[in-house]
Amino acid sequence: QSALTQPRSVSGSPGQSVTISCTGTSSDVGHYNYISWYQQYPGKAPKLMVFGVSERPSGVPDRFSGSKSGNTASLTISGLQADDEADYFCCSFAGTHWVFGGGTKLTVL
Amino acid sequence: EVQLVESGGGLVQPGGSMRLSCAASGFTFATYWMTWVRQAPGKGLEWVANIKPDGSARAYVDSVKGRLTVSRDNGKNSLYLEMNSLRVEDTAIYYCVRHSNWRFDYWGQGTLVTVSS
Numbered sequence: 001q002s003a004l005t006q007p008r009s010v011s012g013s014p015g016q017s018v019t020i021s022c023t024g025t026s027s028d029v030g031h032y033n034y035i036s037w038y039q040q041y042p043g044k045a046p047k048l049m050v051f052g053v054s055e056r057p058s059g060v061p062d063r064f065s066g067s068k069s070g071n072t073a074s075l076t077i078s079g080l081q082a083d084d085e086a087d088y089f090c091c092s093f094a095g096t097h098w099v100f101g102g103g104t105k106l107t108v109l
Numbered sequence: 110e111v112q113l114v115e116s117g118g119g120l121v122q123p124g125g126s127m128r129l130s131c132a133a134s135g136f137t138f139a140t141y142w143m144t145w146v147r148q149a150p151g152k153g154l155e156w157v158a159n160i161k162p163d164g165s166a167r168a169y170v171d172s173v174k175g176r177l178t179v180s181r182d183n184g185k186n187s188l189y190l191e192m193n194s195l196r197v198e199d200t201a202i203y204y205c206v207r208h209s210n211w212r213f214d215y216w217g218q219g220t221l222v223t224v225s226s
Contacts, residue, residue: 001170001171001172003153034211034212036211036213038154045216045217045218046146046154046204046216048212048213051210051211051212089153091154091213093211097156097169097170098144098156099156100146100155100156103152103153103154
């Protein structure tokens, strides 16, 4: 039940695009399309941003998009805005349990 | 409006016990899987346990098996986490989370459990 691997931090300037990777194994990310992404501000609860690899809940801007290739899922945020600065966590089903990534801190320069 | 409100956190000594509760409202609680997710201070999220809508199936992360027990009372729209033999490494904010169609769509505000002597 190992955590998924995410970069500790990424950064970008307003208007740019950034991509956050999430690497697992053939038992989780590579096997299931039950991949979701969560945004968390300091001191707040996480918020669902993407599910089913690339679906967005209502109310989430289309600047947020998800994808998957092999054992790696990705979250791309385009047209960066100041309030995108937060921690982002990926999550995957792993057959009998769920596993999260270690989290990525996004800094908007 | 979906609301999940956790309670029961606090300070407990290593080896001690604690019971967390989560009061759910704004949806038909009895038809949803429910989950506990925790976050150690300054760390990432960790899935802890989940429970089927009728309570007939539960699953746990390996590190808590035999010590933590998830349960629910659909008549009271409530989710519980019974925590025994607590360890320092169980220190975390514990979130009550609704699980819908393979995603965690609503989260409570969390309750902090501190295990320390």
